[in-house]
Amino acid sequence: MTPNAPSVARIARLTVLSLGALIFLAPYIFMVSTAGKAQSEIFSSSLSLIPQQWSYIENFSKALSRVSMGTLLFNGVIVCALIFVIQIVVAIPCAYAMAKLKFRAARTMMVLVMLGLLVPIHATALPIYVAFDRLSVLNSYAALVAPFSISVFAIFLFLQFFRAMPDELIHAARLDGMSEAGIVARVIVPNAWPAITAFAIFSVVAHWNDLFWPLIVVTNQDYATPPLGLLYFRAAEAGDDYGALMAATLIITLPLVTAFLLAQKRFVEGITMTGLKG
Amino acid sequence: MASVATFETAIAEPAAREARIAWLLALPAITLLLLFILLPTLAVIVLGFTDFELGYGSFRFVGFENYAELFGDRTFRRSLWNTAVYTLIVTPVSIVLALAIAMLIEAETKGRAFFRTVYFLPVASLLVAMATVWQFLFHPTIGPINTFLSLFGIAGPNWLGASGTVLYGLSIIGIWQSVGFNMVLFLAGLTAIPRELYAAAEVDGAKSWFDRFRLVTWPMLGPTTLFVTTISIINSVKVFETVKTLTEGGPNKASEVLLFTIYQEGFVYLRVGYASAMTVVFLAILVVLMFLQYRVLDRKVHYA
Amino acid sequence: MSVLSLQGITKSYGGNAILKGVSLEAEAGEFIALVGPSGCGKSTLLRIVAGLDHGDAGEIVIGGKSVARMAAADRNVAMVFQSYALYPHLTAGQNIAVPLAMRRLSAAQRLPVVGNLLPGQKQLRSEIQRQVKEMALALKIDHLLDRKPGQMSGGQRQRVALARAMVRRPAVFLMDEPLSNLDANLRVHARGEIVDLHRRAGVPTLYVTHDQSEALSMADRVAVMIGGNLLQLAAPKEIYDNPSHIEVARFLGQPKINVLETRTDAAGIVRFGDLLLLADRGRAPDAPVQLTIRPEFVRFHPASTGRLTGRVERMEFLGSEVIVHARLDAIGDVVTAKSAPSEAAALSLGQPVDVEIMPDRAMLFDQQGARLQAEPVAIAASLEKIHG
Numbered sequence: 001m002t003p004n005a006p007s008v009a010r011i012a013r014l015t016v017l018s019l020g021a022l023i024f025l026a027p028y029i030f031m032v033s034t035a036g037k038a039q040s041e042i043f044s045s046s047l048s049l050i051p052q053q054w055s056y057i058e059n060f061s062k063a064l065s066r067v068s069m070g071t072l073l074f075n076g077v078i079v080c081a082l083i084f085v086i087q088i089v090v091a092i093p094c095a096y097a098m099a100k101l102k103f104r105a106a107r108t109m110m111v112l113v114m115l116g117l118l119v120p121i122h123a124t125a126l127p128i129y130v131a132f133d134r135l136s137v138l139n140s141y142a143a144l145v146a147p148f149s150i151s152v153f154a155i156f157l158f159l160q161f162f163r164a165m166p167d168e169l170i171h172a173a174r175l176d177g178m179s180e181a182g183i184v185a186r187v188i189v190p191n192a193w194p195a196i197t198a199f200a201i202f203s204v205v206a207h208w209n210d211l212f213w214p215l216i217v218v219t220n221q222d223y224a225t226p227p228l229g230l231l232y233f234r235a236a237e238a239g240d241d242y243g244a245l246m247a248a249t250l251i252i253t254l255p256l257v258t259a260f261l262l263a264q265k266r267f268v269e270g271i272t273m274t275g276l277k278g
Numbered sequence: 279m280a281s282v283a284t285f286e287t288a289i290a291e292p293a294a295r296e297a298r299i300a301w302l303l304a305l306p307a308i309t310l311l312l313l314f315i316l317l318p319t320l321a322v323i324v325l326g327f328t329d330f331e332l333g334y335g336s337f338r339f340v341g342f343e344n345y346a347e348l349f350g351d352r353t354f355r356r357s358l359w360n361t362a363v364y365t366l367i368v369t370p371v372s373i374v375l376a377l378a379i380a381m382l383i384e385a386e387t388k389g390r391a392f393f394r395t396v397y398f399l400p401v402a403s404l405l406v407a408m409a410t411v412w413q414f415l416f417h418p419t420i421g422p423i424n425t426f427l428s429l430f431g432i433a434g435p436n437w438l439g440a441s442g443t444v445l446y447g448l449s450i451i452g453i454w455q456s457v458g459f460n461m462v463l464f465l466a467g468l469t470a471i472p473r474e475l476y477a478a479a480e481v482d483g484a485k486s487w488f489d490r491f492r493l494v495t496w497p498m499l500g501p502t503t504l505f506v507t508t509i510s511i512i513n514s515v516k517v518f519e520t521v522k523t524l525t526e527g528g529p530n531k532a533s534e535v536l537l538f539t540i541y542q543e544g545f546v547y548l549r550v551g552y553a554s555a556m557t558v559v560f561l562a563i564l565v566v567l568m569f570l571q572y573r574v575l576d577r578k579v580h581y582a
Numbered sequence: 583m584s585v586l587s588l589q590g591i592t593k594s595y596g597g598n599a600i601l602k603g604v605s606l607e608a609e610a611g612e613f614i615a616l617v618g619p620s621g622c623g624k625s626t627l628l629r630i631v632a633g634l635d636h637g638d639a640g641e642i643v644i645g646g647k648s649v650a651r652m653a654a655a656d657r658n659v660a661m662v663f664q665s666y667a668l669y670p671h672l673t674a675g676q677n678i679a680v681p682l683a684m685r686r687l688s689a690a691q692r693l694p695v696v697g698n699l700l701p702g703q704k705q706l707r708s709e710i711q712r713q714v715k716e717m718a719l720a721l722k723i724d725h726l727l728d729r730k731p732g733q734m735s736g737g738q739r740q741r742v743a744l745a746r747a748m749v750r751r752p753a754v755f756l757m758d759e760p761l762s763n764l765d766a767n768l769r770v771h772a773r774g775e776i777v778d779l780h781r782r783a784g785v786p787t788l789y790v791t792h793d794q795s796e797a798l799s800m801a802d803r804v805a806v807m808i809g810g811n812l813l814q815l816a817a818p819k820e821i822y823d824n825p826s827h828i829e830v831a832r833f834l835g836q837p838k839i840n841v842l843e844t845r846t847d848a849a850g851i852v853r854f855g856d857l858l859l860l861a862d863r864g865r866a867p868d869a870p871v872q873l874t875i876r877p878e879f880v881r882f883h884p885a886s887t888g889r890l891t892g893r894v895e896r897m898e899f900l901g902s903e904v905i906v907h908a909r910l911d912a913i914g915d916v917v918t919a920k921s922a923p924s925e926a927a928a929l930s931l932g933q934p935v936d937v938e939i940m941p942d943r944a945m946l947f948d949q950q951g952a953r954l955q956a957e958p959v960a961i962a963a964s965l966e967k968i969h970g
Contacts, residue, residue, distance in 0.1 A: 014386070017379070017382050017389075017393050020397070024397055025396060025399070027408055027412060030422055034414060042420055044420075047426060090306045094306070094307035096303060098300075101297075101303070102297065103300035103304075105301065112315075112316065118568055119564075120516065122518075122560065123561045123564075124314065126550055126554055126557060127317070127554075129544075129545065130332060146314070149310050150307060150310035150313075150314050181303075208404065212519075216541075226404060226406075227405070230406050231523060245414070246411065249404075249410050252407045253403050253404045253407045257402060259402075264391075265391075267398070271459065272465075272466045
């Protein structure tokens with residue numbers, strides 16, 4: 001433990017971390033760089049990051065013209081927002097009832113929730129797809145949203161959170177003459193914001209990125225979500241016009257990455273909280 | 279008698295009312311849970327015993343025929359094997375990397391937030407989009423990775439295009455994507471370790487960094503590590519996006535993975551019954567993993 | 583012979599001076615309590631002695647060897663932590679064995695599987711086991727050796743922590759508020775036990791606490807630390823009866839000592855009611871001074887005819903005694919007295935009283951808080967002295 005030791009260790013630490021960071025950032029750096037290069041320059045396979053001839057406008061206009069990026073992003077926002085709102089509206093009252101009210105089904109519910117946590121959409125997709133096909137609701141927002149209207153994970157997360165809330169709070173509200181629905185709306189929800197934001201981040205990240213289910217129920221471009229749209233775009237481009245492709249990925253990645261960079265502390269907290277509870 | 283009766287109802291009434299309200303509040307959740315989770319899960323198990331195909335009107339029960347077919351199905355066996363290989367690469371590497379990065383960041387006073395953000399960025403990025411970028415990075419002739427390797431005179435492989443390397447290519451993407459998630463969980467675990475334990479270890483004679491790691495950090499991270507391991511394995515078993523976007527299971531089925539095979543059978547060839555049987559296998563794997571986690575959790579890493 | 587010696591230890595965090603040059607000597611087998619309000623630097627000092635923190639300047643000598651630049655592991659000190667800091671994944675027995683294993687077994691011998699195959703480790707391990715067992719018997723925790731900390735009560739954990747610290751016979755024993763996580767009953771019991779253990783082991787001990795009754799009842803000498811300075815180091819009775827600084831006087835004693843602002847006259851005499859005190863042998867004429875008197879040496883008498891009068895403002899009945907607060911008519915200060923219930927029976931709220939201060943128990947401090955000598959004087963005697 002000489003006084004010099006910590007600074008040497010620190011330099012080593014920072015070097016390793018910085019090198020790692022560079023590797024982790026490399027895909028983003030090349031994405032931004034390649035989105036501005038002309039086709040010929042990309043095929044010259046040089047490692048130079050700054051385009052010799054700026055082709056951003058050309059590549060971006062190609063990306064925007066082949067696939068309607070506006071529709072994709074709009075669909076993404078609508079689907080994620082609908083899923084999140086419905087999940088919250090369904091899960092919070094249920095979690096409240098399970099955590100703070102006495103009723104006989106609570107134990108059975110708990111078993112169902114724990115079982116539900118085990119079953120991902122990939123396992124239930126087939127029967128739901130068959131049913132949606134029979135009901136002719138494929139290619140609709142309803143088809144994209146419905147299977148996710150129930151989130152057992154949300155129930156589980158809020159259940160944990162509500163159990164930690166003091167009973168006195170609810171008793172006081174009852175003495176003040178509030179109905180149970182009033183308690184949920186005016187006492188529970190305002191106090192559950194940390195859990196709600198955490199879940200919001202978890203839910204939006206999961207469904208914004210989901211490819212599996214949209215791929216199954218949507219064949220019509222009008223309802224395509226961002227990942228699905230990018231898949232269409234790739235198919236149309238035959239995967240060789242990397243300039244335009246990178247421009248398109250840039251446009252599609254940007255919203256969530258921006259949101260993350262603006263609220264990165266909340267993101268990390270949210271993922272940690274939902275991660276550890278899950 | 280009359281007075282006793284009223285007394286009883288006076289007590290029973292609020293309890294019954296509370297139960298009624300609870301049912302009401304939980305009803306939407308219960309309905310949707312039955313509709314979208316319980317019923318479909320049962321249906322998938324039942325369908326696994328049928329020869330149901332979408333587009334044909336009728337189907338019949340075939341018992342274990344689907345499962346028997348699965349055993350002989352080379353694509354499915356390949357798919358299981360590939361999923362296992364992918365999982366065995368991605369899980370340990372991403373956990374070790376995540377733990378190392380988390381410990382380096384935790385030891386750092388300045389720049390913590392910056393590094394955390396950088397390593398976490400892939401988690402918040404659209405995987406399908408970033409997979410496309412990786413495809414460019416991996417491009418055999420114009421990709422930066424091989425261009426970089428050629429600087430040292432190494433002829434890089436055709437990463438995603440050759441059956442020998444495609445799984446490694448996908449694994450690299452998988453590791454890149456999941457390290458940040460594991461890292462934040464480890465960071466949370468590290469912050470939760472009481473500082474006094476490290477002080478005690480020092481006084482007790484744990485001089486080297488490694489002694490303190492073995493005496494305090496590693497055992498105290500037990501629950502976190504177990505959880506991270508389980509979730510990493512489950513996420514690796516669920517690999518789909520990169521395969522669908524980049525390789526479609528190719529070349530020559532070298533990147534067929536479980537979910538992709540299920541997707542192909544069920545939603546492309548519409549052999550619902552057969553795909554259901556595969557799904558049951560997939561579910562069984564998840565159940566076993568969760569069960570193992572609970573067993574280990576109870577025995578090993580909970581100290582209370 | 584001093585076993586532990588600290589010379590001019592300083593430490594500051596971000597321009598904030600936590601320790602302003604602390605020096606202290608501990609004799610062989612001595613039990614020294616470091617006491618002070620929170621934030622006074624006592625825990626920092628302990629961590630610096632342990633080697634968990636490093637001072638900015640100053641010297642630490644343990645057993646004749648300078649250790650200021652050594653790592654904690656090399657200092658041969660043992661420490662009991664406030665939270666006990668037991669390794670939760672190890673059993674009590676394994677916890678107690680850690681400091682022995684860390685020192686006696688090589689890094690290779692400590693490896694999980696490989697270590698067991700290495701020569702010599704078997705005898706070492708059984709020797710360690712024997713010592714652990716012996717320590718556990720001494721502390722009456724031998725039945726707990728196979729339990730993990732999570733399965734033990736607070737008192738049991740505290741004993742295991744003590745055993746872990748004592749097992750390797752350190753040169754100095756450091757304790758950081760080891761009783762503060764126990765409930766009140768257990769705490770008083772544990773005080774006696776720690777003192778007994780200390781007597782038997784004879785290892786010099788630095789004991790940090792914020793609880794003055796712990797410090798006074800357990801220690802051979804008490805060190806009062808306030809604001810990063812060690813103000814006084816003395817035996818409990820001495821430090822209570824004869825504080826060298828007003829902050830020491832204020833910190834020790836419950837209820838708090840009465841402090842009254844007053845002045846000396848031209849002759850250097852403090853006149854306060856019936857009280858006549860010569861301050862600092864008359865060398866402090868016409869200066870502001872602080873007059874202090876402990877509540878047990880103040881009496882209130884029903885009446886209001888004396889030179890120092892007041893009114894009862896509040897009374898706290900504590901069973902064996904009554905704490906009475908009265909506001910002085912002349913200067914508006916509140917004076918507190920500790921009275922026997924029988925005496926206090928004559929008093930009631932709002933009642934006018936005469937205030938009696940025992941002259942030989944009153945103390946004087948100057949404006950900076952330094953102690954001034956105070957001699958009670960009769961008027962005649964003092965006049966004689968001055969004009970004599």
